[in-house]
Amino acid sequence: MAIENVKEALDTLKNNGIRMTPQRHAILTYLFQTKSHPTADEIYKALEKEYPSMSVATVYNNLRVFREAGLVQELSFGDDSSRFEANSSIHYHVVCRECGHIEDFFYPCLTDLEKLAAKRTGFTIESHRVELYGLCASCQEKGNV
Amino acid sequence: MAIENVKEALDTLKNNGIRMTPQRHAILTYLFQTKSHPTADEIYKALEKEYPSMSVATVYNNLRVFREAGLVQELSFGDDSSRFEANSSIHYHVVCRECGHIEDFFYPCLTDLEKLAAKRTGFTIESHRVELYGLCASCQEKGNV
DNA sequence: TGGTTTATGATTAGTGCTTTATCATAATTT
């Protein structure tokens, strides 16, 4: 289910009848290369030297296309703008309340939690999200409280 | 730590040197009474008959005051606007992808998860959030896929 | 390969949530 690299992503797009363009290729490549969780604007700024004519609206449009094709995950951490990441295997996020730094955190899937939630609420559960908040190592060193 | 009712909330405000006003009382009372997870605008609409002169900016301002005092939790589920709830004991949220309905879901605190995340990432973990997504009972009955 | 169809990108303007600035007013302090 998870898309591990750009090539698999391209295949998925092809199978869904979605055209490949240089802009899309660049956005996808950037998302698969980075470990950060960039906003649409950060992606735009990272690529605008390579694609001077590309607008931020194009980035938004294509991120939506990717999201709908299941290639990309959109994350909202409560700050201003959404963040995006390539949809790899299941993992959770650790977020620093001081500097906003985000790290991935792998953990066995919380199947029991999903089952109990379904039983208690009557929902059918399809997915879940976990975020942990605290202070990153760097902000601890700086003496932030 | 958790604030269970309006009276405790008032005490907390007083101890923090924050003034009590009719508008704040109304917003707090509304948040403690409802089981929904209203947006700022929904709170505003619910109270505008009682307080015709109150503006939506006032609602936003006070929700921020409450959040900073630890009385209120701000939640962003990826849709347009933030949602707010009184900061009661630890629980998680189940969200319907079809109608947006949100339900609370109580589960033993995931202490192990926090510990392992701290060990693996070097963060000090202070809190965490869990959201489960799926279809609510009502949307299942309506035959939504 | 070349012509046709259709999706896509760039541009611009628009929408909606949230914040800010200002000033009068209400709450607290002395």
Added chain:
DNA sequence: AAATTATGATAAAGCACTAATCATAAACCA
């Protein structure tokens, strides 16, 4: 009761994101 300070109402602004439009590029097909 006067002085001080925080708060609310109003209006405007800021920002993330979307929608409309048209030219262009990608896929399809002969």
